[in-house]
Amino acid sequence: MKDSNFLKEHNARQFWHPMAHPADSMANPPTILTGGEGVYITDVDGHRSIDAVGGLWNVNLGYSCQPVKDAIAGQLDALPYYSTFRGTSNDKAIELAYLLAEFFGPDGMTRSFFTSGGSDSIEIALKLARQYHRIRGEGTRTKFISLDKGYHGTHFGGASVNGNAKFRNAYEPLMAGCYHIPGPYLYRNPFGADDPAELAQLSAGMLDREIAFQGTNTVAAFIMEPVQGAGGVIPPHPSFMPMVRDICDKHGVLLIADEVITAFGRTGSETGSRHWGVQPDLMCTAKAITNGYFPFGSVMIAGHVAAVFEDDDSGVGSVDSGYTYSGHPVGAAAAVAAVKETMRIKPWENARARGPELKVGLEALAARYDHIGDVRGEGLMCAIELVSDRRKKTPVGKALPLVFQKAAYEDGVMIRVSGNNAIFSPPLVIDAGHVQKILSAVETGLKAMAEAA
Ligand SMILES: Cc1ncc(COP(=O)(O)O)c(C=O)c1O
Structure with missing residues (x-):
């Protein structure tokens, strides 16, 4: 494998990403992934996290499906x-x-x-x-x-x-x-x-x-x-x-x-x-x-x-x-x-058990953090809508969701932000402990947002 610096530099120089401005890879370099195991992913710097994105809603059975x-x-x-x-x-x-x-x-x-x-x-x-x-x-x-x-x-x-x-x-x-x-x-x-x-x-x-x-x-x-x-x-x-x-x-x-x-x-x-x-x-x-x-x-x-x-x-x-x-x-x-x-x-059975745990946990966080305007979910697809004014439902700007995402990632959970939504679609094989870890990383992200706001 090429070293980390080579990959970061050439990602920015030669690689246009879907759903991204070509200039953005320079300003906000993407996380470069090199490994996946179970429900975890590992980046080029060796940082390991739970993948609460599930690849892109698709790695339902995790990364080790032999x-x-x-x-x-x-x-x-x-x-x-x-x-x-x-x-x-x-x-x-x-x-x-x-x-x-x-x-x-x-x-x-x-x-x-x-x-x-x-x-x-x-x-x-x-x-x-x-x-x-x-x-x-x-x-x-x-x-x-x-x-x-x-x-x-x-x-x-x-x-x-x-x-x-x-x-x-x-x-x-x-x-x-x-x-x-x-x-x-x-x-x-x-x-x-x-x-x-x-x-x-x-x-x-x-x-x-x-x-x-x-x-x-x-x-x-x-x-x-x-x-x-x-x-x-x-x-x-x-x-x-x-x-x-x-x-x-x-x-x-x-x-x-x-x-x-x-x-x-x-x-x-x-x-x-x-x-x-x-x-x-x-x-x-x-x-x-x-x-x-x-x-x-x-x-x-x-x-x-x-x-x-x-x-x-x-x-x-x-x-x-x-x-x-x-x-x-x-x-x-x-x-x-x-x-x-x-x-x-039959991963839908686990989705039916874990999904409500995730949603209830997110609702509990919404009761404590004003930046959450709405919590939605069905099975193991959930989202929180991030707002700057809960009464007016004003979406947070572009910068704060990235602050949220970065803090959660550093705490060990990859979460996708899209506009003012943070989206959760983890592998359907996560266990209750993974759900709790996702929730604690969400809280870390919310605290970072509150500090940066
Ligand atoms: C509901 C839905 N339809 C279609 C697509 C397009 O699929 P693909 O990105 O594989 O072309 C997506 C991708 O996320 C999707 O979520």
């Missing part, structure tokens, strides 16, 4: 690559499709379309939704509706349905025909609602209204995360997604569940849709499908949607989209191992 590592190594020896474009397939991708049909069976999913990650999965799902309607002779259904604050990756389709201006403005004009409605974000909502059930009803009502306004026969799909993640961990009231399902059905609009974060246990259930008792028409997955060890994703397709494509004899149902790495044998091998391990360990 079956996935072995599967990757074994597959590199057997068949390191082949394409799955029409005419060729590979044994691991087939095994994975079979396994995913079992895992997602209770969600109504029967088919897989493999991708190289979350953004790719979104693009494919949006395309399949339009194509589904076209095959059925409803080619006028091309529009998409999504939620404010939704995050659906960074490709042009995903950015177009994205509900955060930050990920859109520099890249406009985006795809035409994409519309947004206010989501079930209680802390700041345009209705002045203070009851989550009421807000869920108001927000779902906006969907109904927007579809009617656009013209029912012009809307292809509504896309939502079962629990919004990057937007600041926003769990809806349990009534929200079922209402959305009913409204979509009423208008013949497909429901795409963006489960890139929520599939495989993070909410405390196997999938986010199952958590809310809803069967979507398409599900986008990625991230934990390989425990984050290999870039991979799968769009899951419900039986009745698949049938429309499979029964088509006009040729319109040919899926003329996909990626060089769709069904990559090494990724598929990694996914088979990760999904089998997930089914064996």
Whole structure:
């Protein structure tokens, strides 16, 4: 390995980071990681911390998941690559499709379309939704509706349905025909609602209204995360997604569940849709499908949607989209191992136990530290919203969250800050002791913020 100084200097000079200003790497050098073990990560200076970020919502089973590592190594020896474009397939991708049909069976999913990650999965799902309607002779259904604050990756389709201006403005004009409605974000909502059930009803009502306004026969799909993640961990009231399902059905609009974060246990259930008792028409997955060890994703397709494509004899149902790495044998091998391990360990059970411990601990800190304006969470995805004036809900500026993050990291816990949110998505295999350590590092961060304010 190159020495620490070499790495820091050349990171700043030659490496442009996603979601960062190129000049920022000079001013605020990133933490350079060199090791991972269990739920811990180690940086280039040998500092070890609990990874309360879980990689990027994806290392659900931690950094020492041997079956996935072995599967990757074994597959590199057997068949390191082949394409799955029409005419060729590979044994691991087939095994994975079979396994995913079992895992997602209770969600109504029967088919897989493999991708190289979350953004790719979104693009494919949006395309399949339009194509589904076209095959059925409803080619006028091309529009998409999504939620404010939704995050659906960074490709042009995903950015177009994205509900955060930050990920859109520099890249406009985006795809035409994409519309947004206010989501079930209680802390700041345009209705002045203070009851989550009421807000869920108001927000779902906006969907109904927007579809009617656009013209029912012009809307292809509504896309939502079962629990919004990057937007600041926003769990809806349990009534929200079922209402959305009913409204979509009423208008013949497909429901795409963006489960890139929520599939495989993070909410405390196997999938986010199952958590809310809803069967979507398409599900986008990625991230934990390989425990984050290999870039991979799968769009899951419900039986009745698949049938429309499979029964088509006009040729319109040919899926003329996909990626060089769709069904990559090494990724598929990694996914088979990760999904089998997930089914064996059932990490959603631990998420259901540890998540409330984390949330209750954060609420206790909110009672003592004014910088916490709101605490939200579902399973092992939590966030605190950092404010400078609690009554006015004024977001803290850019500098203080970094002070918070640095102090927590020095105390041994990696926490992600995004805007004025501190976000927690640790591996689903953390224990109660890790949760307490995360909470004590949060307190360290809050104290540092209070001193710096
Ligand atoms: C809900 C959601 N959808 C899509 C994506 C995009 O996934 P990727 O970064 O793998 O392209 C993300 C990434 O965080 C996500 O959280």
